Amino acid sequence: MRALRLHGDRDLRLDEVPEPPPPGPGEVQLRTLAVALNHIDVWGWRGMAFAQRKLPICTGAEAVCEVVSVGEGVSGWAPGDRVAPYGAQTCGHCRACREGRDNLCENVTGVMGFHLDGFARDRLNMAARLLVRVPEGVATDDAACASITFSTVEHMLFDNAKLEAGETILIQAAGSGIGTVAVKEAKALGCTVIATAGDDEKCDKARALGADHVINYSTQNFPTVARRLTGKRGVDVVFEHVGATTWAGSLLSLKMGGRLVTCGSTSGVSAETNLMMVFQRQLRIFGSFGASMRNVADGLAKMAGGMTPVLDTVVPLERFAEGLDRLESRRVFGKIVVTL
Structure with a gap:
């Protein structure tokens, strides 16, 4: 064979x-x-x-x-x-x-x-x-x-970040496999989605996918835009999987008590973190690797319901x-x- x-x-x-x-x-x-x-x-x-x-x-x-x-x-x-x-x-x-x-x-x-x-x-x-x-x-x-892509997003958003309806989420690299699923999942829940992508074509596709706001992180300062879109408040959740190049900006984009969930580091595994900002703003950072078999089944159930x-x-x-x-x-x- x-x-x-x-x-x-x-x-x-x-x-x-x-x-x-x-x-x-x-x-x-x-x-x-x-x-x-x-x-x-x-x-x-x-x-x-x-x-x-x-x-x-x-x-x-x-x-x-x-x-x-x-x-x-x-x-x-x-x-x-x-x-x-x-x-x-x-x-x-x-x-x-x-x-x-x-x-x-x-x-x-x-x-x-x-x-x-x-x-x-x-x-x-x-x-x-x-x-x-x-x-x-x-x-x-x-x-x-199902077994990695959908389940990873299920585990990140719901087991770890505890995303709720009505919250605002910043989804990094929305054109990736998990980024596209995260946009769909968050919109289906009733969240406001701010998505980032690296070029205008991907930004257009992310917008067509349902993102409420799209930021080209190659030409725009995404934390500045994210804070402006939220009235300087910051987002409730950041969906992070890019790594070093977006890490500091992702933390800056969060509101007081905001949550960042990360499952990847495709742009580099090491990044500086302003610890004073983390504890003064009471930020919560969740590492998320893989998923459970329940997450796989939940993702497949959503596919059966039309979320492809x-x-x-x-x-x-x-x-x-x-x-x-x-x-x-x-x-x-x-x-x-x-x-x-």
Whole structure:
């Protein structure tokens, strides 16, 4: 079968590899239908990793799959069922896992596609407990964006920032995969959305997506504009995932007691922070990594209700590297999906 594997820094190859054995007890065998690209794929492509990994490694951290067969003791799943697999290999028995806080698993062995073989292959075996059912009516390409993209936004906005109707939120890089979902989620809740983007074309698209105000952060001072739009009060919440280049401005954009939630650092991992401003203005900063399986299910439920992801490009597996290059160069508005 085919497997897209990383052999070294930026060395992606479409390899022929053996098919997996029949699924073992508690496992299902999956056929990958589509993979959605994320910055974690770009990091892996560049040779970055948070822990040791063995190369070659199969890429793809977010996917939608179809059940092919089930192993002994598996109930509730049948061949043909579509699933959004949870990409972190959690233990399932620590306190965090038992309480449904999967992304805080104390014994996690890694993230698929980054530390462990991922989904960009024709078939794989996986623990049945790590699958979330895709509702009827949800398009396959859309469902590919559930297990990281939609779930990350769900976890950021509602588990961490506790976003409420009527609040004002500043969404950084609104043209990204999670940025576009955040705009839709916040507007659906009844919030005032101030979005930022790096060029006029993306600003126009963010406005068409429903943002109330859009700031081109390449040509405008976004914290100044954000404070002017809020009568110098500042925003209730900042949705941050850009990192060093926007960090200080994001904090300046907050009102007294405002909340900043961050899940990324694509422009750099280190940034200076004015600690006096943090404690004097009583700002709250939430780090948010990954999501729970509940977040994945909630995102899929919203897709079933009509809130679909913005798809920038859909390409076949053979053009996976083109998708990564487009994502890395920031030419993308929304998600890039790779079909198998």
